[in-house]
Amino acid sequence: MGYIRVYRGNDLIKQFELGKEQVTIGRTEDNTLVLAGEGVSRQHAAIEYQDGEYYIVDMGSQNGVFLNSEKVLRSQLKYWDEIQIHNFVIKFMAKQGLSARKDDAKEASGETESDKTKFFKITDEKQLDDLRNKTKECFLSYIDEDGAIKKVLIKKPRVTIGKSKDADIKVSGWFAPGVCATIERQGANYELVPQKRGKASYQNKPISSATKLLDGSTFSVRGRGFQFFNRLTKTS
Amino acid sequence: MPWITVADSDIGAREEQQDRYLVVCNDDKTNQLLVVADGAGGHTKGALAAQTAITHIRENLTDLWTSEDPQEFLRKLIIQCNQAVLSLGDDDLACTTLVMVFMRSDELFWGHVGDSRLYLIRGGQVVAKTCDHSIGELRKRNDHQLGHQVIGTAENELYMCLGALANISPELDSSAAREGDSVLLCSDGLWGQVDMAKTISELSDTDLSHGSLLKTVQQSISAARTSMPEKSDNITLVVSTYLKAPNIFKRFISAIFK
Numbered sequence: 208m209g210y211i212r213v214y215r216g217n218d219l220i221k222q223f224e225l226g227k228e229q230v231t232i233g234r235t236e237d238n239t240l241v242l243a244g245e246g247v248s249r250q251h252a253a254i255e256y257q258d259g260e261y262y263i264v265d266m267g268s269q270n271g272v273f274l275n276s277e278k279v280l281r282s283q284l285k286y287w288d289e290i291q292i293h294n295f296v297i298k299f300m301a302k303q304g305l306s307a308r309k310d311d312a313k314e315a316s317g318e319t320e321s322d323k324t325k326f327f328k329i330t331d332e333k334q335l336d337d338l339r340n341k342t343k344e345c346f347l348s349y350i351d352e353d354g355a356i357k358k359v360l361i362k363k364p365r366v367t368i369g370k371s372k373d374a375d376i377k378v379s380g381w382f383a384p385g386v387c388a389t390i391e392r393q394g395a396n397y398e399l400v401p402q403k404r405g406k407a408s409y410q411n412k413p414i415s416s417a418t419k420l421l422d423g424s425t426f427s428v429r430g431r432g433f434q435f436f437n438r439l440t441k442t443s
Numbered sequence: 444m445p446w447i448t449v450a451d452s453d454i455g456a457r458e459e460q461q462d463r464y465l466v467v468c469n470d471d472k473t474n475q476l477l478v479v480a481d482g483a484g485g486h487t488k489g490a491l492a493a494q495t496a497i498t499h500i501r502e503n504l505t506d507l508w509t510s511e512d513p514q515e516f517l518r519k520l521i522i523q524c525n526q527a528v529l530s531l532g533d534d535d536l537a538c539t540t541l542v543m544v545f546m547r548s549d550e551l552f553w554g555h556v557g558d559s560r561l562y563l564i565r566g567g568q569v570v571a572k573t574c575d576h577s578i579g580e581l582r583k584r585n586d587h588q589l590g591h592q593v594i595g596t597a598e599n600e601l602y603m604c605l606g607a608l609a610n611i612s613p614e615l616d617s618s619a620a621r622e623g624d625s626v627l628l629c630s631d632g633l634w635g636q637v638d639m640a641k642t643i644s645e646l647s648d649t650d651l652s653h654g655s656l657l658k659t660v661q662q663s664i665s666a667a668r669t670s671m672p673e674k675s676d677n678i679t680l681v682v683s684t685y686l687k688a689p690n691i692f693k694r695f696i697s698a699i700f701k
Contacts, residue, residue: 362514364550364617391619394563394571 209261209284211254213240214296225261230254232292233266246270246293254284261299263290345397347390349433352379361397366390368428369405378429388428390420390435397437399426406430444472446546448683449657453664455632455675461489461539462630462679463497469508476504477681478543479559481630483604484536492528492539492606499527500543513545513552514615521554521605521613528606538606542573542628549685551626554615557604559679560634562627563618567647571618576603599631623651625684632678636667651684 209225221240230239232254234247242251248268255262261284265272273291274282284290290297345361359366359376368376371385378387387405391398398417401407409418409426420426420435427433454460461482468475480496482489500520510516521541531537540557553561558575574580578600603611620626625646633642642663649659660680667678 362512364552364619389619392617394616394618 208301209286210300212298212300213242214298215294220295225254225256227256229256231266232297240297242292242295244293244295247295251292252290260284268292345435345437347376347433347435349376349431361390361392364392369402378431380429383429391417393419396420397435399435444468444475445548445687446475446683446685447651447653447656448475448477448681449653449660450477450679450681451657451660451664452630452677452679453632453668453675455668455677456671456673457675457677459487459490460677461493462632462677463490463493464628464679464681465497465501466681467501467504473548474508475546475683476500476507476543477546477626477628477683478541479628479630479679479681480539480541480605481557481559481632481677481679482537482539484538488531488535488537489539491531492537495527495531496524496539496541496605499524507545513547513550514554514617517543517545517552517554518613518615521556522611525556525605525608525611529609531606538601538604540601540604540630544626544628546620546626546683546685549620549687550617551620552615552617554613556611556613557601558599559628559630562629562639562643563620564625564627564643564647565621565623567644569643570624571616573614573616575601576614577601599635620685622685622687625682628679628681630677630679632676633663633667633680636670636675636678637663642666646682651686656682656684 210222211225212222213220230253231250232238232240232242233249233251234241234243235249238250248270250266251268252266252272253264255264262281263272263274263279263284264281265279270293271278273279275289276291284299286299286301288299290299347359347361349357351357366376366389367374367386368378368388369386370378370380370383374386382404384402384404386402388402388407389400391400397420399407399409399414399420400417401414405428407414407426407428410424420437422437423434425432425434448466450464450466452460452462452464463480463482465476465478478497478500480493482491482493484492503520503523507513507516524541528537528539540555540559542553542555542559542561544551544553544561551563553573555561555573556576558577560575561573562569563571581602605611627643627646645663646659649655660682664678664680668675
């Protein structure tokens with residue numbers, strides 16, 4: 208099933224559901240979709256249905272039919288495609304937008320409430336997944352007391368490094384405090400926050416205040432070296 | 444409670460208040476949850492959608508306070524809210540945005556769908572902000588296919604909210620708060636009608652007392668309303684500022700000197 212919305216500039220002028228019968232587009236009244244404009248031919252184009260798919264066809268127009276800004280003679284339509292004919296834009300979509308009946312009726316009659324929230328429906332859930340499944344993965348790598356390389360995923364807003372038994376990463380040493388340093392999430396960034404007697408340094412320089420950690424940077428706490436990673440990964 | 448929280452809302456120039464908010468804390472007042480929902484739809488439907496989400500949250504909070512993984516808890520809760528709003532049934536538009544933040548002492552976990560926002564503010568600067576699920580934001584990010592595919596659609600249309608899609612992917616994030624940090628939740632009636640930089644700076648200059656914060660919040664809401672007297676949207680603003688509880692020793696000393 209397909210649905211089209213017809214715009215002139217930013218104004219929605221018509222919208223309807225497509226069936227299996229051909230929709231003819233042109234300047235004269237005998238067309239299914241009449242687009243009044245000098246640049247539109249009498250029989251300009253048509254939308255045809257064949258084996259479950261819709262096609263846009265140029266019916267020998269003077270000024271051509273453009274699909275997503277490329278001139279086409281006949282082309283299969285995908286959801287979200289935009290057909291340009293003269294100064295009209297025809298959007299092809301899976302379904303009527305949720306708010307279409309109410310808000311678009313207002314748009315058409317010129318009573319646009321631009322500040323009003325409107326809902327645009329992405330019906331293809333795969334698109335939504337594609338949009339969402341890129342997330343940053345943050346982790347630390349370090350060499351533990353036994354010489355093994357450890358990788359710690361940072362999931363919490365605060366990761367503690369210290370001698371305390373509650374610390375997420377343990378460090379030892381006679382004078383090491385319970386918490387030597389913390390790694391704190393700050394929006395999209397992470398910061399290394401040194402604590403008293405924690406002996407924290409970032410990129411080989413001792414630090415005394417919160418310091419932003421960059422992807423791939425190194426730091427040490429009480430002599431133990433760490434490397435920090437914050438990079439985009441596909442989680443799915 | 445280490446957080447001072449104030450909230451207010453205004454109907455604007457609309458016939459109906461479709462914004463809803465919720466401020467709730469656990470029994471020992473160490474943890475807190477803030478929610479803002481901005482409903483949209485025909486007569487009474489938008490308000491019903493927002494109210495449904497809020498009610499669902501309030502009735503399913505018990506396990507949040509002790510949750511091992513608050514982020515995952517919020518994700519599931521938002522997905523359940525979507526089901527609850529979807530089950531309102533019938534063909535009329537009944538959608539709502541949702542932004543919520545869980546404060547566990549100084550740890551913040553938040554999630555959202557739609558264009559109601561969260562700002563984390565420190566020293567007058569925005570440390571973190573949610574990214575609206577709107578066509579305009581997609582276009583700004585224009586690295587994604589979808590941004591191109593929806594050219595020509597209004598900037599403020601949402602591609603994700605509660606009550607429209609069977610499956611949603613709430614966006615989640617977290618941060619560690621520091622002394623004096625403020626968390627601000629608002630509907631688009633606020634951020635769309637005022638200069639947020641000004642609002643944020645005014646909030647940052649406010650005394651850290653309940654009364655002063657509430658006054659500033661009310662002034663911000665009033666500024667938003669008067670900026671569009673004829674067609675102001677519903678406006679909601681919730682602000683919470685983190686203050687470490689003074690330790691027992693300090694309390695003892697101050698008690699002596701009183």
